[in-house]
Amino acid sequence: xxxxxxxxxxxxxxxxxxxxxxxxxxxxxxxxxxxxxxxxxxxxxxxxxxxxxxxxxxxxxxxxxxxxxxxxxxxxxxxxxxxxxxxxxxxxxxxxxx
Numbered sequence: 477x478x479x480x481x482x483x484x485x486x487x488x489x490x491x492x493x494x495x496x497x498x499x500x501x502x503x504x505x506x507x508x509x510x511x512x513x514x515x516x517x518x519x520x521x522x523x524x525x526x527x528x529x530x531x532x533x534x535x536x537x538x539x540x541x542x543x544x545x546x547x548x549x550x551x552x553x554x555x556x557x558x559x560x561x562x563x564x565x566x567x568x569x570x571x572x573x574x
Contacts, residue, residue: 509528
């Protein structure tokens, strides 16, 4: 670590409560490995692992991708519903043509 982080008062960070609550949640489930990842101000990312195998990293990466996919669907639920309605209307039109 550099001198800057060693002297930092982590309790004053804007995400201190979120981080503490998150760690409590992780610990309450008996975590066997932990990953912390962040996007930095310069656009790069930093990731740290504790007791994490390559398989664990794959499982964690999959969970993050599925969480992101769900967020995208929920953020665009109106468009998804419109597309589903249009699809169902098209399917009904095909059924009546038979």
